[in-house]
Amino acid sequence: MSLELLIAIFVILNTISELPIILESRFFMQTTTNSTSLYSLTNMIIKSFMGSSLKEHKKWRNSVKTGGKIRAAAVISTPPAEEVKEYMLPSWADFDIGRAPIYWKTMNGLPPSSGERLKLFYNPAASKLAPNEEFGVAFNGGFNQPIMCGGEPRAMLRKDRGKADSPIYTIQICIPKHAVNLIFSFTNGSDWDGPYRLQFQVPKAWRNRELDFFNRGLAEELSREGACEEAIFPDTSIVIDRCQLMGNLTVEGGDRCELDLVTGCLDPDAPEYNPLANVDDGSCPPYSDSEE
Numbered sequence: 001m002s003l004e005l006l007i008a009i010f011v012i013l014n015t016i017s018e019l020p021i022i023l024e025s026r027f028f029m030q031t032t033t034n035s036t037s038l039y040s041l042t043n044m045i046i047k048s049f050m051g052s053s054l055k056e057h058k059k060w061r062n063s064v065k066t067g068g069k070i071r072a073a074a075v076i077s078t079p080p081a082e083e084v085k086e087y088m089l090p091s092w093a094d095f096d097i098g099r100a101p102i103y104w105k106t107m108n109g110l111p112p113s114s115g116e117r118l119k120l121f122y123n124p125a126a127s128k129l130a131p132n133e134e135f136g137v138a139f140n141g142g143f144n145q146p147i148m149c150g151g152e153p154r155a156m157l158r159k160d161r162g163k164a165d166s167p168i169y170t171i172q173i174c175i176p177k178h179a180v181n182l183i184f185s186f187t188n189g190s191d192w193d194g195p196y197r198l199q200f201q202v203p204k205a206w207r208n209r210e211l212d213f214f215n216r217g218l219a220e221e222l223s224r225e226g227a228c229e230e231a232i233f234p235d236t237s238i239v240i241d242r243c244q245l246m247g248n249l250t251v252e253g254g255d256r257c258e259l260d261l262v263t264g265c266l267d268p269d270a271p272e273y274n275p276l277a278n279v280d281d282g283s284c285p286p287y288s289d290s291e292e
Helices: 003-034 036-049 092-096 211-221 227-231
Strands: 059-066 069-075 102-106 117-122 138-143 157-159 168-174 181-187 192-199 232-234 242-244 250-252
Touching: 092 102, 168 227, 227 232
Parallel strands: none
Antiparallel strands: 059 069, 102 117, 117 168, 138 181, 157 168, 168 232, 181 192, 242 250
16 A cells, blocks of 8 residues: 555544544534623623632722622633632631631531531731722632622621721621532732632531532522522621520510610620620620630
């Protein structure tokens, strides 16, 4: 067989082998053209959360603060996302002096668990993130994956600590029962710090379940209207769901009670303690229970 014939056969076989790829590429380009708006929307949601990858590419325009949330139009490119950092609880001393950017507290003092409540603290000085003059620092996070309640930054509550120390910021998290972690970032509107990941403990009966079980359950939990607003909300939001009666008794349905509510610090050991207060407004210093 001649050399020319061998070359011709090789070219024909190579062309045939690449034909499915060419057809697939043309089909993909057509499909992509027909779904440009969907791709752009998905890209905006995911990339707006993965803030750390947008430090040099994202510019916010017309930032508006409404109801504790930061809404913004964004111009987004697609650089490779940075690796999510697994975050462990530091000592309060390291957080307080700016060696660690994040600290958290739970209502029961145990590690963060599914179905429990979590208070997240952020010290922007540790990451050299300059707070925005209008809203300070905003939180952006999602459960199990970035798009689950992510994509829309929420303004955090600023806590001033005097002239010597820079302010810290807080936000409340009500952890859904099917959440296994929280992936989150912080932003001042132009620069980002993150993303971080905080792992949750799940109920013992679910510890051998596949991740798909939690994702399906989480999607069902968050499908109802207002679920994300109840799961992640500014520290200033006070939800009264029960009435406090004499003798430390309570009755459900606080939104239907006619009470003389007084907000303030309820910790008797704190300098800001208000003996007349019956609703905690978060003004107690986080270090009042001497966690070091």
